[in-house]
Amino acid sequence: MTLYTETPVAGELVLEPRHRSISQFWRWREKGGEALETADPSIRFLNFAEQAAQEQNAVITYGTSFTTLPRGEKKRVAVVIPPLEDINMHHPALTSKVRYLLRNFWAIIVSKALQTYFPIGKTSIAVFSDTSEDRLQVVLRVLTEASASQAVAFWESLESDIHEWVSRLNDRDRLIFLRDISLRIHWQ
Amino acid sequence: MSQSFDPTEFFSFAGLIVRESSANEAALRSAISRAYYSVYLVARDSLFGTDEARLTAGIRKRINRNYQLKTHKKQRELGTHALVIFAIHDRTNNFTLSHQLDQLREARVDADYKMSQKCLSNIGKQSWREYAEETMQLATLILPRAKMLPSY
Numbered sequence: 001m002t003l004y005t006e007t008p009v010a011g012e013l014v015l016e017p018r019h020r021s022i023s024q025f026w027r028w029r030e031k032g033g034e035a036l037e038t039a040d041p042s043i044r045f046l047n048f049a050e051q052a053a054q055e056q057n058a059v060i061t062y063g064t065s066f067t068t069l070p071r072g073e074k075k076r077v078a079v080v081i082p083p084l085e086d087i088n089m090h091h092p093a094l095t096s097k098v099r100y101l102l103r104n105f106w107a108i109i110v111s112k113a114l115q116t117y118f119p120i121g122k123t124s125i126a127v128f129s130d131t132s133e134d135r136l137q138v139v140l141r142v143l144t145e146a147s148a149s150q151a152v153a154f155w156e157s158l159e160s161d162i163h164e165w166v167s168r169l170n171d172r173d174r175l176i177f178l179r180d181i182s183l184r185i186h187w188q
Numbered sequence: 189m190s191q192s193f194d195p196t197e198f199f200s201f202a203g204l205i206v207r208e209s210s211a212n213e214a215a216l217r218s219a220i221s222r223a224y225y226s227v228y229l230v231a232r233d234s235l236f237g238t239d240e241a242r243l244t245a246g247i248r249k250r251i252n253r254n255y256q257l258k259t260h261k262k263q264r265e266l267g268t269h270a271l272v273i274f275a276i277h278d279r280t281n282n283f284t285l286s287h288q289l290d291q292l293r294e295a296r297v298d299a300d301y302k303m304s305q306k307c308l309s310n311i312g313k314q315s316w317r318e319y320a321e322e323t324m325q326l327a328t329l330i331l332p333r334a335k336m337l338p339s340y
Contacts, residue, residue, distance in 0.1 A: 179255045
């Protein structure tokens with residue numbers, strides 16, 4: 001499943017799940033959402049079951065229920081992608097490199113939200129300054145309608161995606177991300 | 189000699205405040221601050237021992253070097269709050285816990301230093317009660333993980 005979308009801020013994005021289990025998960029849904037034990041035996045059960053169960057929990061937790069559909073019929077879900085607000089604000093901490101990293105970081109978060117039906121209401125950039133410590137930090141703020149446990153579950157689900165992305169950054173960019181950029185998730 | 193103070197008592201105290209329906213803004217701001225300090229102190233002591241007993245100059249130097257936190261000789265070394273947040277990632281390679289503690293830190297800075305209500309609207313909150321409740325929920329979820337942090 002590859003999603004193509006566009007925002008006024010980031011231009012065209014290609015949101016492509018990396019894990020095979022995601023497409024397996026969709027196959028499972030298209031089969032009508034039967035219990036995992038009765039899923040297609042050609043699917044490698046253990047690996048799939050574990051990851052699909054996580055996805056199932058995520059979907060249920062985020063308030064979107066499974067719908068039984070006739071075989072072969074695909075459900076279309078409208079998902080709103082909020083723009084990344086304040087990315088163009090002027091601040092010394094927002095260098096071109098930081099903006100570049102923020103746009104990619106934002107795309108990872110939005111991609112995961114699309115995959116898991118996590119409701120993102122707003123995404124914005126802010127600069128955080130701890131008055132007791134001489135340091136500025138750029139934060140990517142995500143506001144959601146989800147509950148605390150849903151938001152934290154979503155947050156933790158980002159860990160592997162962030163690791164994968166950071167591992168592909170060069171040393172300088174990795175350091176900038178680790179040191180100068182942080183994620184905030186606020187819920188209801 | 190008495191036993192060391194358990195910083196999770198700050199967390200319990202913050203919970204008492206937030207559960208009190210008549211808590212005013214001063215009380216709720218204090219609860220946010222105590223909730224952050226509870227998690228921060230638990231994380232710090234897990235990483236470096238009680239009161240940073242095991243935080244040697246060598247470990248501090250290593251963390252500063254890994255994150256190039258001290259880029260100029262004249263620049264003063266960063267405080268222990270940032271150090272603990274970086275140390276979580278340095279020791280565990282875990283972004284989430286590090287960012288979550290950082291979010292609590294921002295809440296504490298807002299609660300202790302920001303007198304206008306702008307910090308509430310920035311994060312979609314209508315009141316300090318909402319902010320305090322979110323902070324307590326986050327602290328509740330990450331406190332057990334802070335306790336489990338491996339030491340240096």
